[in-house]
Amino acid sequence: MSAIAQKKGFGSALWDWLTTVDHKKIAILYLASGGFFFVVGGIEAMLIRIQLAVPDNSFLSAGLYNEILTMHGTTMIFLAAMPILFGYMNAVVPLQIGARDVAFPFLNSLGFWLFFFGGIFLNLSWFMGGAPDAGWTSYASLSLYSPGHGIDFYALGLQISGAGTYIAGINFLVTIINMRAPGMTYMRMPLFTWTTFVASALILFAFPPLTIGLFFLIFDRMFGANFFDHTMGGNTIIWEHLFWIFGHPEVYILILPAFGIFSEIFAIFSRKRLFGYSAMVFATVLIGFLGFMVWAHHMFTVGLGPTANAIFAVATMAIAVPTGVKIFNWLLTIWGGSIKVTTPMLYALGFIPSFVAGGVTGVMQAAAPLDYQLHDSYFIVAHFHYVIVGGVVLAILAGLHLYWPLMFNTMLSEKLGKITFWFFFLGFHATFFIQHFLGLMGMPRRVYTFIEGQGWDLFNFISSMGAILMAIGVIVLVINIVMTTVKNVPVGNDPWKDGRTLEWAIPQPVPFYNFKRTPLVRGLDTFWIEKQEGNKEGMSYAEPLSDIHMPNNSFIPFVMSLGLFIAAFGALYNGEKAWAVPVLVIGLGITLASMATRSLKDDHGYHIHKEDLMDHKGGNY
């Protein structure tokens, strides 16, 4: 069977995207849907800043403000940042370790569709009686009593998309452990692969507590359970523990891949080996490990007692140590390098001071007595935006430029890229730097308006102006993407000229089977080594040319996720609409039937024959 190079009509192209199990295409699906949700969350952010631009504003009602604020946080974390990072992981990690695909291509597709349907479900709340309004943390003492179905959309939507994330986490763990090319020892793994590995391990252990917390919330609200209702013996603090046992590792799930992207960028554009590679690896693992022991720093003011607070305060401060190690290693990578300030490098350079500022406020909050002052104020808002926007979002934007040629074989405009950077970077600092002081001056977070004349007016106005600069930056980025796509100028191999690792050694556009022959990895930065030795092909090989085994495409993941999507409506309207229970049963039936189909059919994949490979150069996009 020759599956190589066929022209496709629209219908079959769509079918191809719905059924694909190719990690490179799933990467694009993640990037596109994550990008879409990023824009949605960004619009919500703009609405928030418009409302807060002036005192006593009535642009948004209090209730609507709560919904928008909740959806902004939830969307950005679960539906924008994480999926976009998954997009990069899918695009890069298999290539970086010299694999033909991830370990479970079918599950890779399932993970994406679960995330996608979960996100759509959550956002449908806007059109079906109102969005969730208890904050992205959805504390049970608030969320249990929130009228309407908003919270139910939150709990069920996150449950579905969380299942997708969990599957993706396991997939990357197995891929990285089992599928590395010969010679790719653990201590030769590029940093992005390492951080993906540790972030996946965090997903594996952090998502189950969230699953349980969400189930409790669903059962309490929809099926008459009493986990959080104290009049029935329940305890609302249980939600807070479960949420933060998930929630703190979650912020590291976001930032570790971001660290990975920046580590790649610093090495590539300083044209130097990453300084202190083994210390970087150690710091990554240590951060992952400590990330599980600090969740109660979000609960200092709950009243866990001085002993608990002291332990968690010290543990939290300890995380600053491996983080500091990383910062110094990046600085020493640049030091003495022959630096090229490309757009990704510009983001990386902007990242260091921004993230350090966020880390410093983090350590301040880690001091429990001080946190009694800072907690639930705008200081906290400033802190987490410094680490998330100044860390994760800058990495996402840097990664977009860096990996665009790998994913699409075109290059985003450097000029427009730099314009975006400056608008975004200055806008970001204008928006959030000043919020530290608003917090210190006593402005609480999550308020829909404030009274004039408390000294908060000017700072809030500046903050809103900064948000506009960020929005301009994003608009320029969108223009950049559209223009690049329309022009469609192919860039070919090693587009940045200074690629160091295997993903840059592969021919462009990347063939759908990735490597014709499994590469042999000869050291850290193996592509760099080959280039230094004058190897024109850029790769050594570990095997002769032979047949390649490929997985079949499948529509089952889509149907399986659709079933859960349908079932969620049944659960949501349980006890209210007569059709609720039948819909719940039908939805679960669809999912179970598609699981059974998957199990009953033998699916051995197919082979690309040696002869077909011989004269095949590029991919077939």
Place this chain on the structure above:
Amino acid sequence: MAEEVKYTPQTWPEHPETANLEGKNKFLGFWLFLGGETVLFASLFATYLALKNKGPEGMEFTTQSLFELPLVFVMTMLLLTSSLTSVYAMYHMKNFNFRGVQTWMAITVLLGFGFLALEIYEFYHYVHIGFTYSQSAFSSSFFTLVGTHGLHVVIGLGWIILLMLRNAKRGLSIYTAQKYYTASLYWHFIDVVWVFIFTVVYLMGVMS
């Protein structure tokens, strides 16, 4: 293709479950999945311990008044035995004896159904005397913990039955052997969780 090879007991590999890359991936992936499941149950156990015997003012239900060890003991024996019989099935798989695999898996399923029947009876009994799901925080956390385990048993039974049916004609191959192996791993996990439920919920409940 590897799947087409006809094996004999002599050529059958020692460890069919990890005989090829797909098998190795499944093996590792499933162990990792069980790691996550462990955290899932740990969260349920922690919640149960926090809410044990907690209810509305004047609630008369306590672990002591509720649990009856003889019934739970029989359930435990059924499930432990079913774990043993699934080991026998794996033993026959190693020896390339497909009939042995099917027979012992069938016995495993029967024992599993025995356990499930008793659990349903137990739940029915509690609900009958007023200890319903909505009665208290205690009842919610009890039913959720033990019920989640029960749901795992149901899924495990469905899975093993499906495997036995789908492979009845296909027989043993590397491809099918890996499926049996993961299913039996899952079954053992269910068994281990039950040991903890037996100890933490029932034994500790009756003692204190």
